[in-house]
Amino acid sequence: MALLAKQGWHLQMGSESLVYRIPKAKYFPTSDFVHASIGHNPSYTWRSLISAQSLVIEAELIKSIPLSAILPVDKMVWAETSNGNFTVRSAYKLAVNLITSATCGTTSDGSSLRKFWKKIWSLPIPHKLWFVMMTNAAGEEKCSQLVTTALALRSNRNEILYGGEGKTGPAMSLWTTHYLQEYCSAVDSCLHATLDPVQPLLDAQRKSLLSIWSPPSAGLFKINVDGALFSSKKQAGIGVVIRDVEGRLKATLCRKIKAPLGSLEVEAKAYKAGLLLAKHLGLRGVMLEGDSLIISNALKWFTLSPTSVDAFVEGLHELGAEIGVVNFSHVRRIGNKSTYILARQAQNLVKDVIWIEEIP
Known part of the structure; x- marks a missing residue:
């Protein structure tokens, strides 16, 4: 075998x-x-x-498992959440999936259930209003009216239950109509605000600012990293660009990874490659910047690391401690475009390529 x-x-x-x-x-x-x-x-x-x-x-x-730079102690994780922590919501979802698969078999694709919930969430009603007995024959307007009426009945019941004065049937109907009108007006106002002709100009200015490389603090080198997937080839590529405070190139790296990694794992490997290159160059103070908000927040201790890269992030902190001063920063893809292009070029490589103080 x-x-x-x-x-x-x-x-x-x-x-x-x-x-x-x-x-x-x-x-x-x-x-x-x-x-x-x-x-x-x-x-x-x-x-x-x-x-x-x-x-x-x-x-x-x-x-496809990304290996950490250190050997952390094994630990138990909950596989149904990204951070490995148990939640009642994930357990409920797992139980429903197990019950559904046991009762319906493997032939059911759940398409009817998906259509049902799609119709539920597309209703033009305020958030957090739920209605679970809607037929396909009911129109959108009738469903909206019915759900809001249910909210009015529930509010009226609670008012009476706690010693208040309940509304009459006509009063509740009038309240429902006004409530829906106010909600629809608010939605229309938000829509018109986004269609303001000045907004596209502001967005363009904001994007142009984001696309400009910003220098690190005095005495630091900035390391920009990014990854790219080549799914059809079961491969990935990473790019690293190191500049000084004046924007002069210190070093660049382009590497192909022959492994079927996910996008998050490739980004994590790009962060590691950036720190290793800085260590080999003898840099003692760096700012590590990438466009993965998940990894960036995990490195800055803002959020917990996803399970798939938790040990990897821990290894990055250990590697950063060996370098000295390491600050972490996040940038949008448009501000990290040169590194992304470098990562895409890795699919044409046979082995790693490193440029020292020269343009690739």
Whole structure:
């Protein structure tokens, strides 16, 4: 089985050999090996390779795990949330999914349920008003009126329950109509405000400011990092640009990663590559800047790290302590464009390329 898995791994990674091109053309022309099926009238060789497919899938999942610069202690995490913490909401969602899959089987695609909730949330009513008995025959206006009437009835019941004076039926109907009118007027006002002809000019000015590189504090070097995914090739690329306070290039790096990583994991590796390059250059004070708000907030202790990069972020702090002064900053993609272009160029590389004090 291990030898079959090895051959399956070669098929997954792809090559230009005839041994790869023949099964790909016949059994998985539009996908890869881990998503291939046994097909019709398969050969004995293909049936044997498919039997080891699960091992290849596990190997690819293991390879996609970003490794930390340190070896942190293992810990238990809750897999249903991004930060690994248990929440009642995630447990409820998991329970509903398990019950649904057990009662409906695997043939139900949930399309009717998705249409139902899409219609619920598209109603033109104030937020946090819920109504769970809506039929497809009911129009949008009637549903809005009905939900708001339900709110009026509930408010009227609470008023009477706590010793207040309840409204009559006509009074509640009038209140419902006025409430909906005020809400629709407020929504229209917000819409007209966004259509202000001055707003696009302000947005353009804001974008132009964001696209300008800003220097670091005196005595620091700024490290801009970014990552790019090449999903079809199961690869990724990272780019690093280091400048001094005057904007002069200190060093740039372009690297290809041959692993099926996710976008967050690629960004984390780009941060690590930036710090390692600065360490090798002997820099003692840097500002590390990227366009991943999730990782940036985690590095600045604003939020908890997602489980997939938690150990990686911890390793970045350890690596930063070895350098000396490390400040973290976030920039939007438009202000990090040069680094992103460098990361995209990695798909054409065979090995890492580093430029020292020269333009790539």
